[in-house]
Amino acid sequence: MLRWRQWQERIGRHLLQGITLGCVLLAGLMILGLLLKSWPLLQEQNLWSMLVSRDWRPHRGEFGYFPFLAGTLWVTGGAMLLAVPLALLTATYLSEYASHRVCTLFKPLIDLLAGIPSVVYGVWGVLTIVPLVKNEVAPWFGRFTSGYCILSASLVLAVMTLPVIIHVSLEVMQAVPRELRESALSLGATRWQTVKKVVLRKALPGLLAANVLGFARAFGETMAVIMVAGNVARVPGSIFDPAYPLPALIANNYGEMMSVPRYDAALMLAALLLLGVVLGFSVLSRLVLQRLQRRWR
């Protein structure tokens, strides 16, 4: 009886360990799998020259990623530019100024919106943002656009990432001990001074993490973007030009990728690039976070 239980313990332990190891290896396996699939292309062509080349002609074996990289950067950059200040201001208000009642009213609404799938955001974008940009915003700047452009994509992405950033930021700011605020207040700080110099400073690492999360979400978003970005493989020159972000490239062409030589490798390389940027960014932000946390505890 005892022996059986001991065996059970030992086997179980190793089983759990094995499964855990498997999950951790998943990350490595992903890189490896995508790398293997894109390897034929990487052997034939120089990675760097593909990254900076503007020519995307799969049938001729020309795979220039630059328009897609540029499109991704424009769209994501625009989205973050819009979302980050708005989200931080909102989170600060809800955490520091709003009464408890208001906060408990808003929080579920924000969580609810964080749960809505991205396709639905895409539908909303097509229904509202695209016509808005086409009929109101662009003419106001004296420009013409179909509405399917960087600005629309950025707006939709910004709205999509807002709840994510607000949710995490709020949690981080509410974790700042109230005594810390009281310390500053009792030195004669105004509310805003307390927020600016103590709360935000204390919460800075967490806020950074919140925004990194939002960035990763926006950067890799596929469906919402594919529906409103216009998808023209050209390097965009202004926010009213269409863009063709990397995720949209992958999603749009999976149907034909087996019929053109090296096309599948090129798309897998695109996925690998996406993965690489997100991995790099999250590792980098973790390093920065660690340093910040060591400096300001």
Next chain:
Amino acid sequence: MRWSWRKVEETFFRCLMMAAVVLVMLILLWILLTILVRGVPALDWEMVSRTPRGGFYLGKSGGILNAILGSLFLTLGATLAAFVAGLPVALYLTCFRGDSSRTAAFIRTVLDVLWGIPSIVYGAFGFVLMIWLGLRASLLGGMLAVALLILPIMIRGMDEVIRLVPRELYDSAYALGATKMETAFRVVIRQAAPGILSTVLIALGRGMGDAASVLFTAGYTDALPSSLLEPVATLPLAIFFQLGTPFPEVQERAYASALLLTILILVISGVARWLIRRYARQVVR
């Protein structure tokens, strides 16, 4: 009362923040209203009870039952798989490794990083795996990709819940002579059950709403799901394809489908939230 610089600054930022809150709330209401107003008129019983007929994508009759059932099967299968693989990991992290272990911290970091990887990458990776396994776009392939996608969410969610289980509970189980396995699977799981369930629901909602991961792996079909090895339709993709047609009648259906998907997911997350709230009350006592 003099208006010092401090007061000006305070008032300025206060107004700015209030404006931000109002703007955010208006946008959020705008989204919900748009989905409702455009979706409700297009939604009828035929939409949810029938499969696409000939000429469905030209505006003829039919519904999206194929996508609804497909999404349900696919997500339920994927959630089950991710749960079976994820629960042992979550238990291992806390029950076997302890809270301050560096290995556990490392594994958590890896999982957090995995969480942040875009779903289209999971789709592409799922596709690679399918080629290795000799599968084609099918229900099974879609399950695989979605299971991988929600695995980190599942593990980290359950991990957070399990970490809330008080230390004393372990100690009293050990004091009764229970092994670590017995403690983990009989005591800790029971204590954390509501939280674990709500995590599962959250992961389910996430899996159901994701389109990019099933794009290559599940394919699309007008038929009802029949076998694990056949392609299967999913709701997000149904929305995407319907919206992509040039016919207004079909686009209307996209709005209805979007409403349907939103309602499904909100109900799931609502139940999850309710569970968490109940659970939180239990912990306090």
Next chain:
Amino acid sequence: MTGEHVIHARDLNVYYGQLHVLKDITVAIPRSKITAIIGPSGCGKSTLLRSFNRLLETMDNVRLAGSVRLGPQDVYAPGVDVTLIRKKMGLLAQRPFPLPMSIYENVAFGPRLHGIRNRRALDRLVEDNLQLTGLWSEVRDRLHTPAVELSIGQQQRLCLARGLAVEPEVILADEPTSALDPQSSRRIEECFRHLKDRYSIVMVTHILRQARRLADYILFLYMGELVEHGPAEQMFNAPRRELTREYVQGVIS
């Protein structure tokens, strides 16, 4: 500005939602003395302390009636600048909460808020106030390291120095030594004894022995009512009320 009393509370009532926590408190706090507020847990000591410098109103469901005066100034008068009121009453919390910055910046934080920018003046203020709390010799070589790296006892003295740097009239301390070891507690007590010539100190304490050692004046609160107040000598040796006698003898707690 040199009346005998520094804080006057009159008919002070405080409610948390429906809960009536302070009932008709009328009391005057003597100037340049150490006043101790004693009473069983939950009787409203912290609430009373925080009603003095208007920290209560940062909480949501609080209602306050009655008046508090600091010297001649009505603390709750409409149009009064709260920040200036709070500046005159420093707060020392139960546990030390150093701001997330260096030791130097912690002490300089208050003066900077109130417009002191001159580097030399700030250096001076930091040194003086760290001297006052006996911390200067311990930290002079690492002024620019994070304040959280100090020991808990040192952190608490840093918080005291931080409060002193805005030149308050009153120091409000809420069980300032309850998180500290005996050694550190004693150092805080020493600081208080030094400081009471220049500041009026109001402290909440659970430790009757500490009140005996330090206090010149005692307020005894019980279930939100001010049962008795008076000079420490009288309160400990010849209390007028039976309840007070039982409490100071440790019969009830």
